[in-house]
Amino acid sequence: MAKRVQSPSSIKLYHQCPRKYFYQYIRQLETLPNIHQIRGNIAHSVLEKFFDIPLQDLTLDNFKQRLTTVLQELLFQEWAAAKPKLKNLDISSDQNQFYFEETLLMLFNWLEHFSNELLSQKGSFEERFRLLTPAREKFYLSKVFNVRGYIDAVEKFNDQIRIMDYKTSSSFNLGDHRLQLAIYALLYQELHGELPDFAGIYFLKDKPKFIKVDKQLLEFARKEIELIHQKTESDNMTDYPKRPSGLCKYSTGQCEFFGVCQKED
Incomplete structure (x- = not known):
């Protein structure tokens, strides 16, 4: 059997729970989006489009205020575009507003780091902005390792190459993402x-x-990557054991496959 094409997310899911991997990638059961996924996609879209803005009226004196407004406008646009998906979620209007405002604060936080990096460079505002503009949402596929992934940003400045990913999560442990970053580097x-x-x-x-x-x-x-290929050769559910944890059922929800998982050994 040909090796399945893996990704950082599929490998992470296998480590989390082999049975969940089976349901999602082999049986291909339907999964419904949640607010965290939709909000994450919105934030990614905003940061991708941020670097396409017109620069002619921006200077080193006014850019912070102007870019703050730009981010806010982009978020409004992307949030509105996602309205059909957001409507399908079981969240109240107050919760929707909370996640919107929280996302805006995240983007402002990112802008603070970007602004500091820009001010540390040399040249006009436009020259600095262009220098810091990354290659965005780049798709990579390895036929050697049968693995693929999207790199959010490839940055090249200060004689260095940095490959970066955006995360909206509340966990800031870089070690949790070491495998993802290692695969991107590969x-x-x-x-x-x-x-x-x-x-x-x-x-x-x-x-x-x-x-x-x-x-x-x-x-x-x-x-x-080689290990995951070995462990996912089979199409038999029994080769993908359950790994019960706090992610099966928790205070605010449950695994999307919880119902079917409970019915099957």
């Missing part, structure tokens, strides 16, 4: 023939964090 190295210097996460509720990319990190990715 994908980047395979396509471009060079190692990025750093891989990191923009924790939108916190601050950006980075790890140095080296050969050991790539080897970690290779081993994990």
